[in-house]
Amino acid sequence: MRPLYYPLGDRGVKIDYGNEISVAINTRVRLLAEAVQQLGIPGVLETVVAWASVAVYFDPMVTTYARVLEAVRDVEAKLDSTPADTSVSRVIEIPVAYGGVYGPDLSFVAHYHGLTEEEVVRIHTAEDYLVYQLGFSPGFPYIKVPEPLVTPKRSDPRLRVEAGSVWIGDRVGGIYTVDTPGGTQLIGRTPVRLYDPTWDPPVLLRPGDLLRFIPIDEGEFERIKKQVDEGVFKVAIRQVERGGRDDRR
């Protein structure tokens, strides 16, 4: 898995593993970012991970692309001799009320695939999803949508999507963390908060987490929402061991 390297202006190095979404590539991405951070290259400000790439940003008044590139290449080359990733992941349970006012596009998605709404929910809640990256807004996770539910984005984006909305857009999906415009298919909503500027850190999720969607009804949604608003809701988090870097998708 040899990456390509690109400059990002005069302030970044992009390590690019290509255009494919896979667990194996994303695991390597996260390992590389972690290793770069541990190294503590002078002048480096931070690393950002994405599906299949890493950006290492630096202060151009302190160091140069050439110096950071050399250090990063060295770290990347050493990853091959790093033991397989056997770290522990968190599986975070996300309760979701599907359809109706919570997921106005559930019926469209079902109809698009010739499924019932119940079948869509069953497929959507049947697996643990890797959080490949966070972005777009704070704590906003990106997951890979199961093949049977891949649905094109709406031709008519909404001016406002409520925070907590669970979405599908082509082959990727996730959860909105703040109210923003959005053009994706909304199939449900979670009462759980994923971003709160008063928390430390302010976001619930991290790249490398696993998400499990748990279907709930309206009564349960309102009950949990009340607890969230009062600051007393505890998200259910399990720990599981990762098993190597195989791509199981």
Place this chain on the structure above:
Amino acid sequence: MIVAEVEYPGLLTTVQDLGRFGYGKLGIPEAGAMDGFALRAANLLVGNPPNAAGLEMTVIGPTLWFLTEQVIAICGGDLGAELNGYPCPTWEAVPVRQGDRLSFRGRRSGCRAYLAFAGGIDVPPILGSRSTYVQGRLGGLEGRPLRKGDRLVTFPFRRPLRELLGRRLPKDLRPYLGPPWEIRVVLGPQIEYFSADGIAVFLSEAYTVTRDANRLGYKLDGPVIKHGRPLDNISDPSPLGGIQVPSGGKPIVLLVERGTVGGYPKIATIVTVDVWRIAQVFPGETVTFRAVTVEEGSRLAAEAKSVLDRIG
């Protein structure tokens, strides 16, 4: 120590330092001063470390009533600073007395000005920074812009304020913050998504900053930039100064509060000194883009550093 009270907040005045780093992978952008050179210069002029918290003032500046003596510096765009009704010098250390009033008559050039107080603004650091991420309601003064009645607190200044008098950045060392705005870029990281014609248009035509211009980014208007292949790229990290081009062909400059990853292909990334300069371009003004090497960008940053090193 309470140093000043806000009598009038201005259009968008926020507490900023040089940014919050380390949380980009959680989707939290760095925020911080849009014109990093101006904030650094203002801080150094009043004897602060370059990363001390100051005020970013946008287009219409605030009115502050000083409750104690202080030394301030205002750098960046010219928003018409006045002290007690008389023109207030910029790019130099200015003593103020208890009871003095700082106000801004109106924008003359540039778009954003930076006000540093000796000692630096004292607000609780959030995730290691005093910057305000305005969109995310995080950091700075309670996660929000200044309001009438706010009181600004600074850290005590250990040296006598009179030691700062006479510190100024001579005119010939100040960045020129006016049109024509030539913005230097390094091409990529998705240059292969653009046709040769598209790249040629991008590097030769003038683009207007629309009114859809803020700390998240600037939407530009101008000749359509044509892609050369279907937009099938997966999303990747969005660098500060990245210029993304969605299917409509109109470029968007990504700035300090941008989404940290993005799916539109990026034709180029602005070099750091010109990210600072583009913060001074006012909606309605036009920019042109010139491709430079990474080494040239580096050289420009080193030049800026040597200017800043001369202050004090």
